[in-house]
Amino acid sequence: MAEPLRVCVVGCGRVSKSHLASMLEIPDKVEITAVVSSDPAKRMSFQKEYSAKKAYATLEQALKDPEIEAVDICLPNHIHEEATIKSAAAGKHVLVEKPMANTVQECEAMLKAADEAGVIFMVGQSRRYHDAVFESKKLLKEGKIGDLISITGLLFAYLENPPTAWWRSKAKTGGLMIPLWGNHIIDYILWMYDETPIRVFCEAHGNNSNWEGEDEVALLMGFNGNRSATIKMSWNTRLKEEGEWDGKGKMLSSADIIYERYIQGTSGTMHLGDETELKLNGNIVVQGAQVPGNFALQIGEFASAVRENREPLTSAKKVVDIIRIQEAALRSAETNKVVKV
Template identity: 45%
Template sequence: MLQKLRLAVVGLGRVSKSHLPAVRELAHKVELVALVTRDEDKLRQEAEQWEGVKTYTSYDDAVNDPDIDAFLLLLPHDIHAEYSNKVLRAGKHVLVEKPMAMNVQEAEEMALASEENGATLMIGQSRRFFSPVMESIKRVRANEIGGLININALLLAHMDKPATDWWKDESKIGGFIIPLWGSHILDYIVWAYDKMPLSVYAQGHSNNPNWSGEDEVAISLNFGEGQMANVLMSFNAGARPTDEEGLTGKRIWSTQNSIYERYLIGTNGMMQLKDEYELLMNGEKQDECDRTNSNFTWQLEEFADAIREGREPLASGREIIRVMKVIDACFESMRTHQVVPIQS
């Protein structure tokens, strides 16, 4: 019988509610050994749901625990690199939420720490792990719409207040809509083309006083050889109800309440992804999946299987450096109002 991956979950905020059910569902492959957070109330409440789980308010103590093989890091973006590197340098494996880091320099340090210490580093590009998304990539690779020449992605949603306080601070989040949602869309585009764009032009603006980062963005990517991609994202697509302070209102943070589409145009056809849940080719449905959190289960299973099999996981640290290069170029283009070349 194969030994289970002994896992620690670090951070018990909003996103943990998606990851922890995946840990439970994979009980035949993954054992939750420890929960780690400085919030003692959250720690106690969550620990009551798990038999025999250790609890830590000190991250260093958890890293030094010999009973832990791997860490699932669910933390603010600005500490992804610091916390990942500490684990990787201890020779332990890391699955860290997206975006990988605050910039490509941090991302490269993380990948190097992984390689130098023989530890697996995977990035939580969770929206890869839906069957229609996987199927779309399979069909691109098989040239079922001919050669890929354009990807157009559209996200129109309405968010009035951030889901957590640290999202308000650009220095902790590294922007706003680009790291929160653009990291998924840009990852998909680079994954589909399986190469880096040659250049990026991006425009972005912040329209809501409840945060400092960009909430309206347009990005154009040039892949050369007649290949391109375009991304339009908005968190302002809806009326903003207000109270006497003019700040509160209905917050929509679900693509079930938004428009989220991707159109992949080839030399001999077109595919459409409606959210991550439905794939159409030339207007006919090809694949569909339920609107559940099963993608987090698939993602964690890929992490555990890659470690067990001694292979690189899908969305490895080394692979996602490509996405970080594109994100960095987007922000540079927004600052300079220039087309920014990207080094492959």
């Protein structure tokens, strides 16, 4: 059996908690060798809570540690490019939290650095690693719904205040709803179709002065052969009399959130609820919590790809297409025109 991959988690914020907790689920595959945070209190707290062997104040310090084989970058979107390039140059394998980066240009620079260094480069498209999601792809391949003709993704919540300060900035987030929430749905659509759309049209607007980016989105993608995909998202949907989604819990349907997908075929329909429940023509196929969880499967896939020296399922080379669609959507919203991809 291969030794556990020695990983350093860079950033001690909201999403890194999910990454670190998942690593503790699979100690046979991953060792938490170090954590990195410029905040001394967070650094010490995370090291203790997740039993990390070491803690560093900067990425540069961590990259000098020969015991660290790989980094898991859990930093704000606008820092992904710099952190990835530095890590690859130091010979560390890289898992970077989604979105891969804010622009295709940034992604290409990251891919070049990883390729030149000969390291594995994977993106944390964590929503891909649900059992129900895998099963939906399997059923599609088996022809259970015939030929795929459309996918519709719905994501509604009420959010008045950003759960973290950098979400206020359009430059740092790369937009807002499209890269932070829409990224997962775009990923699923491209994966299911196994191709990119030929055109994109998007209406995206901001209705809240607490941030600069979009909080209301309608995105339409056209594929060859009269096939399509639609995404409708809103942070202005009040699902209860008072209160808002606090941004701290999982992005799953509840009293605070509606999260669904409909996958239409020529001879059947699949419905994904939260990526944890899958129905085929109204009949439940997959339901309930999975063990290990999706984040554990994700980090396990990263570790296996490194040990086997192969491309991971959510390889950065493939994931860059998601950013191409995000860019096209934002450009369409700005120009009020259809954008050819």
